[in-house]
Amino acid sequence: MAEAKEQKIWRAGTLTYTTTxxxxxxIWLLWGDFAWGLKERSVGYVAGLMVKSFGISDFVYTVMMVSFPCFTNIFLMPIISYRSDRHRGKWGRRIPFLMKTTPFVVVGLIGLGFTPMLGNWLSAHIGADRLSVNMASLLVFGFFWILLDxxxxxxxxxxxxxxxxVVPTALIGRFLALFRAVSLICAMLFNAFLLGHAETHSMWIFISLGIFYCIGLYSICLKVKEGKYPPPVDDGSDDHRRSFFSAVRVYFRECFSMPYYRWVILAQVCCSxxxxxxxxxxxxxxxxxxxxMGTFGKITAGIFLTAVIMSFALGFLSDKFHPIRTGIASMSLLLVVQVVAWLVIRDITTFVIFFVAHELTIMAFNTLMASYTQRLFPKALYAQFNSALQMLLAIAAVLIAPVVGVILDGLDHNYVYVFILGAAIGVVGLFSLFKVYRYYLKxxxxxxxxxPLPEAHASKEEAA
Known part of the structure; x- marks a missing residue:
């Protein structure tokens, strides 16, 4: 009995946990994260190689693979985050949404696997003289890509x-370090064992990812329990009484009224x-x-393995010195690597050297900044503020990716310029991090x- 009384208790809202x-x-969150991470780390490469085989330009590639998904993020993520923050139900405020959205991903993944087969069938059914195999495959790909996105x-x-x-605040930094490590392990496994087969076995890769993703995400829904939440803030945004446009005004006022959070978001957007x-x-x-692709995959897998080993030490540094400080240091190093790479890369050897240096630096940055938003955004409105960040990330990608594609088309696909283009964006991010740091001290x-909460900020301004 004495041992039971002395047992450590962890709390997250109304949830209480023993060490067990x-x-x-x-275990359950990281199991789901493994399924999620494997999909995230695999789909871009496999789908990118597939759609490029249909004969599209760099500009069209960026529009389909980067800009379009980010364009949908602009509208969808704020809506579901806003509703989720304010939802109260039997299963919590997150899991009901997770259960409803997972099937779209599963169907999209499996459909992409059958794209070449369906494209050939569609072209033959309509007539190759009226619809080429490449165009038919592109249409099928686009349909399932939209579902997946x-x-x-x-x-x-x-x-x-x-x-x-659901994770106690005292453990969120360590959890996110593990979260990051799982993501890196997924990338390592994909690059080591699957990337070399991406062009020849895409169907089985996509089907396997779809099944595995379904199992992983529904495991979370069944095994992870949410606690009880306080009633949503009475801002007049009740779902049944407030119009859509009024809710939008509340959303943007809360997320962007304070200069501090504008700088927090801008820093993450530009650095990312x-x-x-x-x-x-x-x-x-x-x-x-x-x-x-086989050699490239093995090199990339080695990078990810190194990043996994580094992640635990980097997580400690982030907790000790704060993500803002470690982010400033690692982003400064990344800019140096990008500029030197642009000046030096001329062949495979120099490409591999600077690609490895670049990837290790950005992975270090991502790990050091993993808890950046959790440490800075208001917990009560975290999903909403995080969705604002994701929306701005999406808008920036929609604008940046096609511009990069046009520039590279104009440079006759001289891809070394991707380094200096990235550095130009990173400079803005580094400047923004310094601004965030000043506010953080304030x-x-x-x-x-x-x-600071938006309501408190407004009250202070009125009092002044």
Whole structure:
């Protein structure tokens, strides 16, 4: 009995956990994260190689693979996040949405696997003289890509918010380090064992991902329990009484009325997109230099393995020095790597050297910044604020990706310029991080930081 009384108890809202309970919670969340991460780390490469085989330009590629998904994020993620934050139901405020959005992802993945087969059938049915195999395949691909994107956008918004609700605040940094490690392991496994087969076995890769994703996400829905939440803030945004446009006004006023949160979001957007040019075209860059997909996959797997090993030490540094400080240091290093890479890369050897340096640096940045939003956004409105961030990330990608595609088309696909284009974006991100740091100190710093709420901010302005 004495041992039971002394047992450590962890709390997340109304949820209480023993150490055993925390371990089980982490196991189920990370199991779902493994399925989610494997899909996230695999689909872009496999789908990108597939759609490029249909003979499209770099510009069309960026519109389909980057801009269109991000365009849907602009509208869908804020809506579901806003509704989820304010939803109260028997199963919680996150899991009901997760259960409804997962099937779209599963159907989209399996459908992409059958795209070449369906494209051939559609072309033969209509007539190859009226609809070529490439165009028919592109249409089929587009249909299932839309389904996958719809489900992915909605699921991603809810999955991160669920973890933020059920994991105790004292453990969120360590959980996110594990979360990040699982994602890196997924990337390592895909690049080591699947990327070399992406062009020849895409059907089985997509089907397997769909089945595995379904099992992983529904395991979370069945095994992870949400607590009781306080009634939503009475801002007049009741679903039954408030018009859509009035809700939109509340959303934008709460998320963007404070300069502090505008800088928080801008910093993350620009830093994240500093790697967009390279990430979008790295496979085609490697192929242009004569690097096989099998070799490229093994190099990338080695990078991810190194990143996994680094992640635990980096997580400790992030907790000790705060994500803003570690983000400033790692983003500064990334800019140096990008500029030097642009000046130096001329062949496969120099490409591999700087690709490895670049990827290790950005992965270090991502790990060091993993708890950035959890540490800075208000917990009560986390999903809403996070959706605002995702919306701005999407808008930026919609605008940046086609511009990069046009520039590369104009440069005759000279992909070395992706490094300097990324550096130009990263400079803005680094400047924004310095601004965020000044606000962070203003709102209490390491010892007394409290995420300011929009209502409190408005009240202070009125009092002044």
């Amino acid at each position: 309970g925390i371990i089980l919670l982490f 719809f489900g992915t956008t909605l699921t991603n918004a809810i999955f991160v918010a669920l973890a933020n609700d 997109h500093s790697v967009l040019p390279l990430n979008t075209f790295v496979i085609f860059y490697a192929k242009d230099l004569g690097l096989s 709102y209490g710093g390491d010892e007394n930081y409290q995420a």
